[in-house]
Every structure is written in C-alpha cells, then in structure tokens.
Amino acid sequence: MNETVTFGEVLMRLSPEGNKKISQSNRLEFYFGGTEMNVGASLAYFGNEVKHVTCVSDDIVGEAAISTMKRYGLDTGSVVKCNAPLGLYFLEVGAVMRSSTIAYNRAHSAFSGITPGMVDWKEVLAGSDWFHWTGITPAISEGAWRTLEEGLKQARKNGMNVTADPTYRKDLWNYGKDARKILAGLLEHSTIFIGGVNEINEILGTDHSGDKDGFVKAAKELLNRVPSLTKVFDKVRNGGNASCQKISARAWNGKEYLETEALEITHVVDRIGTGDAYAAGLLYGLQHFDDEKAITFANAACALKHTIAGDVNLVSADEVMQVAEGHISGRIKR
Structure with a gap:
C-alpha cells in the first residue's frame, strides 16, 4: 500500500445556493477544501x-x-493548530457565458502563520512513499514556503516520489519574494511535474507554444534544466463556456509523447477542484498502472469531478475506471 503525504492550507468555502450571486442571496452553503487536501481526500476515496x-x-x-478531513478518510495526526482564523473564500458559481468568481480571505489565516519547526517532517514522512505539493503553498507566506522546503528535502532524503503541481497564482505572492526563483528551487527536490506549457514558461522564462510540438519541447527543456524531474503530465481544457467543458490529458515521460481522447462535460455541476481531481487520479494511476493508463485514469477522474458539488472528488477508483473504459452513458445503476 502506497502512503501519500499532502501539505497545504485548508479553507472554508462559502457559496450561495445554485448559481445565485451573493447579492441576491441571504444563505451560504459551506464546504471545507484546499488544493492539496482535495488531492489527498480524493486519493483516500480511491482507497x-x-x-x-x-x-x-x-x-x-x-x-x-x-x-x-477525518470523514474523508485522511490521517489528521500531523495537523497543528494556532490562534488565528481559518482561511475563507467566497464563490459565485457561474453558468453558460457567466464566469464563476472567487474572493479570498486568507491573508492572515492560521496556515499563513506556519513556520519550520511546527512540523516534524522526519516523523511525518517516516514510512511514506509519495509527497505531493503545489505552488499555492509557498505563495501563502514565507513560513509556508520554508516549511514546505524542509519537508521536500526530507522526502528526497527518504527516497520518496515527489509530485509537483507548481500552480502560479500571481495575486497570492505578497510577501516580497521572487515566485519564479522559489518555485524553481522547490522543483529541484521533486521528481514528477504536473503542469503545462504555461507553468513551464513561467518558471523557466521561456516562450514555448501550447501545441503538441511546443509541449514536447517545453517538457524536454524542463527535464534537461531540472535533472531531478523525470516526467511531465498536463491537463488540457477546451471550455465552450462555464457550463460545458472538454478535457484531455497528455504527457512526456522522458521517452515518448502520450495523450488521451477528450471527454466532454455538457453540464458542469462544479469546476472547483477539477485540477486537484486530475492530480489525485494521476498519483493513483502512477502507483498502479503504466503512464498511458495513468493519464487516462486521471482524465476520467477530472471529468467526474465536474459532476460533484463541493471541492472534493467523492468517487471511488471503480467509478473512475468505468469512465476511463468508455462507460459514459450515465445510465442508472441498479
């Protein structure tokens, strides 16, 4: 059994019911989520x-x-507490041509106050095989960045697989550090890159195109410049509008280019956490299948998350496998 460790902020999400705007509602539904926790919870649902x-x-x-988190099946024994409020974000769910809109309230959150020494990484990572991080965590605060860096160094010392999803969110980097330099440094402690041409260009300062040839060239340059990385996995989204999306996956595994067929979601229930669902599906796939089957599984997991309300992809590995194998009719199971 592969044990995975995820590290990142947990937020409370507040949304009006359905597709209402906050200004027309006096009721808010809430969920708990957060990029890295979403990945971990989905993996826990996979078993x-x-x-x-x-x-x-x-x-x-x-x-x-x-x-x-416990209800999702996550081990919370390494969660720490502090006297600061939990971070919040407000979401208005869009429809058709109206985009969804998010407002964050996390500048002085509990997680932003985390510092090295609050987490005993040697103890936390003992016996684990995989460590997953994203670019959101080091953007929150210098303490979060330093704590993550400490964990990554210990993970590599332990010989663990480290998956990096270095999402760049410009508005989060507010503590005066160079995001590109920090992300590039953290990648040096990682083995698998989850991201596309935009992320690679941002980190390397390159200008590769987003087509197949551009992706392969970008991936090759990334692997050449960051020797610890061995594979690059990307999720491709072609959205018609907020209610209709088409997704596929592609990869450069150091030897060959791989891609999946596109899956079309004609009625999006919730787009939040779909990238996290892809990452969780990929981690599960890499732990159980070859690279080609892994990205097919990841793409199916991502597609299913579009049908689940809330931040977390509450589906089993069997449900994902059904979609991965082409069973997309949505017929009632009796």
Whole structure:
C-alpha cells in the first residue's frame, strides 16, 4: 500500500445556493477544501492511505475542518493548530457565458502563520512513499514556503516520489519574494511535474507554444534544466463556456509523447477542484498502472469531478475506471 503525504492550507468555502450571486442571496452553503487536501481526500476515496499536514484555527471552525478531513478518510495526526482564523473564500458559481468568481480571505489565516519547526517532517514522512505539493503553498507566506522546503528535502532524503503541481497564482505572492526563483528551487527536490506549457514558461522564462510540438519541447527543456524531474503530465481544457467543458490529458515521460481522447462535460455541476481531481487520479494511476493508463485514469477522474458539488472528488477508483473504459452513458445503476 502506497502512503501519500499532502501539505497545504485548508479553507472554508462559502457559496450561495445554485448559481445565485451573493447579492441576491441571504444563505451560504459551506464546504471545507484546499488544493492539496482535495488531492489527498480524493486519493483516500480511491482507497489509499493519505496523511494531510496543515495548520488550522484552534476553535470550533478548525475542529470542524479536522472532522471533515477525518470523514474523508485522511490521517489528521500531523495537523497543528494556532490562534488565528481559518482561511475563507467566497464563490459565485457561474453558468453558460457567466464566469464563476472567487474572493479570498486568507491573508492572515492560521496556515499563513506556519513556520519550520511546527512540523516534524522526519516523523511525518517516516514510512511514506509519495509527497505531493503545489505552488499555492509557498505563495501563502514565507513560513509556508520554508516549511514546505524542509519537508521536500526530507522526502528526497527518504527516497520518496515527489509530485509537483507548481500552480502560479500571481495575486497570492505578497510577501516580497521572487515566485519564479522559489518555485524553481522547490522543483529541484521533486521528481514528477504536473503542469503545462504555461507553468513551464513561467518558471523557466521561456516562450514555448501550447501545441503538441511546443509541449514536447517545453517538457524536454524542463527535464534537461531540472535533472531531478523525470516526467511531465498536463491537463488540457477546451471550455465552450462555464457550463460545458472538454478535457484531455497528455504527457512526456522522458521517452515518448502520450495523450488521451477528450471527454466532454455538457453540464458542469462544479469546476472547483477539477485540477486537484486530475492530480489525485494521476498519483493513483502512477502507483498502479503504466503512464498511458495513468493519464487516462486521471482524465476520467477530472471529468467526474465536474459532476460533484463541493471541492472534493467523492468517487471511488471503480467509478473512475468505468469512465476511463468508455462507460459514459450515465445510465442508472441498479
């Protein structure tokens, strides 16, 4: 059994019911989520052992977040607490040509106050095989960046597989450090890259095109410049509008180019967490299948998340495999 460790902020999401705008509603639904936690929870639903490391508020909201993580099947034994509020974000779910809109309230959150030394990485990572991180965590605060860096160094010292999804969110980098330099440094402690041409261009300062040839050239240059990385996996989205999306996956595994057929989602229920669902599907796929089957599984997992309300992809590995094998009619199961 592969044990995976994820590290990142847990947020409370607040949304009006359905597709309403906040200005026309006096009721908000809430969910707990967060990029890395979403990945871990999805993996736990697939049957994997997953430990999520984070810092939550030392109050009833933080306790509710921990309770939710436990319900998802996550090991919360390494969660720490502090006297600061849990981060929030507000979401208005769009429809058709109206885009979804997000407003964050996380600048002084519990997680932003995490510092090296609050997490005993040697103990946390003992016996684990995989470590997953994203570019959101080091963007939150210098303490979060340094804590992640410490964990990555220990993970590589332990010989673990390290998957990096270095998502660049410009608006989050507010503590005066060079995002490109930090992300590039963290990649040196990683083995698998989850991202596309845009992410590679941002980190390397290149201008590769987004077509097949551009992706392969970008991936080859990334692997050449960051020797610890061995493979590059990308999710491709072609959205007609907020309610209709088409997704596929592609990869350069150091030897050959791989791609999946596109899956069309004609009625999007919730787009939040779809990239996290892809990452979770990929991790599960890499742990159980070859690269080609892994990206097919990941793409199917991503597609299914579009049909699930909330941040987490609450589906089993068997449900994903059904879609991966072409069973997409949505017929009632009796």
